[in-house]
Amino acid sequence: MAISPRITISKKIPFVWFDEWYIFDEPAVPTEVEVFVNYGTFSLGDPAPTVATMHIGTDAEKVARLVESALKLQQKFWAQMERIKPRSYLANGNSFTFVTRDSGLFERVMGALESL
Numbered sequence: 115m116a117i118s119p120r121i122t123i124s125k126k127i128p129f130v131w132f133d134e135w136y137i138f139d140e141p142a143v144p145t146e147v148e149v150f151v152n153y154g155t156f157s158l159g160d161p162a163p164t165v166a167t168m169h170i171g172t173d174a175e176k177v178a179r180l181v182e183s184a185l186k187l188q189q190k191f192w193a194q195m196e197r198i199k200p201r202s203y204l205a206n207g208n209s210f211t212f213v214t215r216d217s218g219l220f221e222r223v224m225g226a227l228e229s230l
Contacts, residue, residue: 117143131206131207132151132152132207133151133204133205133206134149134151134204134207135203135205136198136200136202136203137202137203137204138199138201139201142198142200144197144200147194147198148190148191148194150187150190150191151205151206151211153187153207154207154208155180155183155184155187156184156187156188156191156205156207156208156209156211157184157208157209157211158188158191158211161180161184161185161188162177162181201214201215201216202215202216
């Protein structure tokens with residue numbers, strides 16, 4: 115985990131694949147933060163399609179275990195978000211994930227993504 119001062123120029127944010135960022139309104143040092151971006155099955159949507167893209171064969175029990183595991187990760191993620199209360203969360207791993215409490219920011223980000 116790295117903690118930085120307020121970043122005002124987004125181009126100065128260090129970026130490498132599998133980054134995960136929690137953005138706070140005020141300085142914060144959360145403890146016991148689990149990293150989710152490194153889980154290949156982590157997403158906030160239905161995990162079944164993500165699991166289906168993995169090369170795990172057709173074993174229905176194995177697929178069901180992975181889907182159940184992905185659902186548990188989602189529950190842990192939301193519990194952590196509630197506990198540390200960031201304004202926003204960004205992750206770029208196997209998929210891009212953006213979560214925020216700021217509805218205006220959400221609309222602006224969605225608009226920017228839709229214009230790509």
